[in-house]
Amino acid sequence: MSRTxxxxxxxxxxxxxxxxxxxxxxxxxxxxxxxxxxPPVALVVAAGAGALLAVGAFLGLYVRPTSDDWCALWKARDxxxxxxxxDFYRTQNGRVTNAFLTGLLYSDDMRGPKxxxxxxxxxxxxxxxxxxxxxxxALRPAEEPPGGHPAPPLVPxxxxxxxxxxxxxxxxxxxxxxxxxxxxxxSHTLPSVIGVWAVLGAVRAARSGRRWARTAAVASVLxxxxxxxxxxxxxxxxxxxxxxxxxxLCLPRLGWAADRYVSTWCAAACLGLATGLTLLYTxxxxxxxxxxxxxxxxxxxxxxxxxxxxxxxxxxxxxxWAYLGAVAVGTLLGLALAxxxxxxxxxxxxxxxxxxxxxxxxxxxxxxxxxxxxxxPVPLIALASLAVVLGLRSGYGDAGWTYGRAWTSxxxxxxxxxxxxxxxxxxxxxxxxxxxxxxxGRAAALVAAGAVAVGSAAALVQPVYTLTKDTVVRSVAxxxxxxxxxxxxxxxxxxxxxxxxxxxxxxxxxxxSSYARDWAAQCAATYYRVDRIHRP
Numbered sequence: 036m037s038r039t040x041x042x043x044x045x046x047x048x049x050x051x052x053x054x055x056x057x058x059x060x061x062x063x064x065x066x067x068x069x070x071x072x073x074p075p076v077a078l079v080v081a082a083g084a085g086a087l088l089a090v091g092a093f094l095g096l097y098v099r100p101t102s103d104d105w106c107a108l109w110k111a112r113d114x115x116x117x118x119x120x121x122d123f124y125r126t127q128n129g130r131v132t133n134a135f136l137t138g139l140l141y142s143d144d145m146r147g148p149k150x151x152x153x154x155x156x157x158x159x160x161x162x163x164x165x166x167x168x169x170x171x172x173a174l175r176p177a178e179e180p181p182g183g184h185p186a187p188p189l190v191p192x193x194x195x196x197x198x199x200x201x202x203x204x205x206x207x208x209x210x211x212x213x214x215x216x217x218x219x220x221x222s223h224t225l226p227s228v229i230g231v232w233a234v235l236g237a238v239r240a241a242r243s244g245r246r247w248a249r250t251a252a253v254a255s256v257l258x259x260x261x262x263x264x265x266x267x268x269x270x271x272x273x274x275x276x277x278x279x280x281x282x283x284l285c286l287p288r289l290g291w292a293a294d295r296y297v298s299t300w301c302a303a304a305c306l307g308l309a310t311g312l313t314l315l316y317t318x319x320x321x322x323x324x325x326x327x328x329x330x331x332x333x334x335x336x337x338x339x340x341x342x343x344x345x346x347x348x349x350x351x352x353x354x355x356w357a358y359l360g361a362v363a364v365g366t367l368l369g370l371a372l373a374x375x376x377x378x379x380x381x382x383x384x385x386x387x388x389x390x391x392x393x394x395x396x397x398x399x400x401x402x403x404x405x406x407x408x409x410x411x412p413v414p415l416i417a418l419a420s421l422a423v424v425l426g427l428r429s430g431y432g433d434a435g436w437t438y439g440r441a442w443t444s445x446x447x448x449x450x451x452x453x454x455x456x457x458x459x460x461x462x463x464x465x466x467x468x469x470x471x472x473x474x475x476g477r478a479a480a481l482v483a484a485g486a487v488a489v490g491s492a493a494a495l496v497q498p499v500y501t502l503t504k505d506t507v508v509r510s511v512a513x514x515x516x517x518x519x520x521x522x523x524x525x526x527x528x529x530x531x532x533x534x535x536x537x538x539x540x541x542x543x544x545x546x547x548s549s550y551a552r553d554w555a556a557q558c559a560a561t562y563y564r565v566d567r568i569h570r571p
Contacts, residue, residue, distance in 0.1 A: 072478075073367065074188075076489075077193075077364075077485075084194070087201045087496070088197060091152060091499065092157075096149050098145065098216075098510070100145065107119075107141045108144065109561045109562040110122060110138075116138035119134050119137060126323060128318075128321055137218070137221060148217035152215055162232050162235060194368075199361055202358060202361060208351060210502050212440040212539050213439070224443055226263055226270035226274075229263060233304075236255065237256065237300050253299055261308075273423065273444040275305055279301070282301035284404065285301070356491075357494040358491075364484075366458070369460060370462070419445045423445055505538055533568040543555060545569070
């Protein structure tokens with residue numbers, strides 16, 4: 036046996052510095068270590084966030100009426116779905132879609148509101164997972180050979196979707212309203228679910244390559260836009276701003292899109308949103324609402340107050356360090372992608388020449404579009420949040436910016452952007468650290484990202500515990516009181532005692548300055564079919 040042959044065999048068996056590569060150009064030492072160590076870390080994050088979400092979904096069973104629930108319950112019972120829809124359009128706020136969904140949800144008393152949190156967790160979590168998978172498949176590296184690109188890493192992707200959802204529901208200032216209180220979730224959480232799945236439908240139609248599928252996607256988003264425009268004003272403002280931006284960036288003349296499908300889809304969405312918002316704004320109910328809350332004339336002082344509220348909003352958001360978990364879990368996802376992607380040299384440094392065919396460079400976004408995608412989200416989300424603050428001030432006055440349930444409209448895009456930044460940075464860092472002889476750097480990156488992601492999920496344990504305790508304790512007290520009231524009503528009582536049970540920063544009956552102005556008390560009395568309620 037020749038010396039050359041022995042040398043070749045020794046080379047094949049002993050990768051230098053733990054950084055040898057297999058025939059696919061992947062690191063047999065460094066890449067495999069990272070690929071083995073990263074899934075358990077991501078699994079811990081996914082399990083922690085998933086447990087919190089499971090608790091939140093289960094808490095729906097302990098939801099009891101409060102605030103707007105009282106009015107929705109008796110109107111859905113006595114007026115029916117179409118009756119409550121007409122009532123909202125004529126006398127309340129003009130939100131036709133909102134009223135229709137409210138009528139459906141409360142048509143069987145509290146059964147619908149109790150099941151809604153679980154639906155939101157499953158629908159939005161699944162949508163975020165599929166959205167992330169579609170994005171990773173669309174941005175797969177151009178140097179991969181056809182059919183040779185690994186599937187998106189499953190466990191890190193699940194961890195990202197779960198942690199983003201947990202942060203959306205539990206890291207804010209109004210967790211009960213964002214997840215458990217149906218009137219708020221219909222107006223401000225459900226639109227995000229609709230938006231995510233509408234985007235997924237558009238992506239599916241684009242990937243199919245069929246003309247009829249794309250036409251159906253454009254037509255459907257037009258109708259969805261009209262419905263959403265009459266469902267939630269804050270979400271309409273944010274979605275419209277994002278859709279306009281994407282439509283402009285994807286115009287074929289800019290060279291960043293092959294055809295007009297994306298621009299047409301976004302234009303249809305904007306048209307639908309504008310139509311729905313116009314129908315809402317011109318409705319008799321919206322006109323009546325504006326007379327109850329007259330808007331201040333636009334002045335320098337009013338503009339200054341709006342920006343002051345906007346800054347306070349971002350101080351509140353920035354003060355929640357748990358949102359860094361979105362960056363951290365994105366970094367884990369980027370590291371996983373880097374570990375699973377072959378290096379560009381394809382093993383050339385080991386004397387092997389990679390002659391496999393390459394996909395064209397069009398697999399990655401053009402450099403200009405990539406820079407825009409990196410730089411644009413921050414000012415775009417800032418502008419969207421400013422529009423939400425302006426709308427809240429016009430509808431609810433000086434304290435409008437504190438209505439955290441409406442922040443969901445821009446917090447979800449913010450969390451997605453933070454996760455995308457983390458994935459971009461993690462992928463770049465992972466590619467750099469895959470060079471032989473850098474085990475400490477790989478370990479440090481994995482430990483740092485994993486620690487922040489796990490810590491972010493751990494920081495949500497206390498809010499979820501408090502939410503659980505408050506919700507369950509109130510449900511027990513409410514059930515006891517409800518049993519007593521119904522017994523008194525069955526005995527012929529027309530004026531019953533009601534003890535307010537506060538939760539989630541919401542209004543309860545008997546908290547207004549006078550009974551004539553206490554809409555919650557009047558709705559509670561109508562729900563129990565009595566003339567009046569009073570404090571014990």
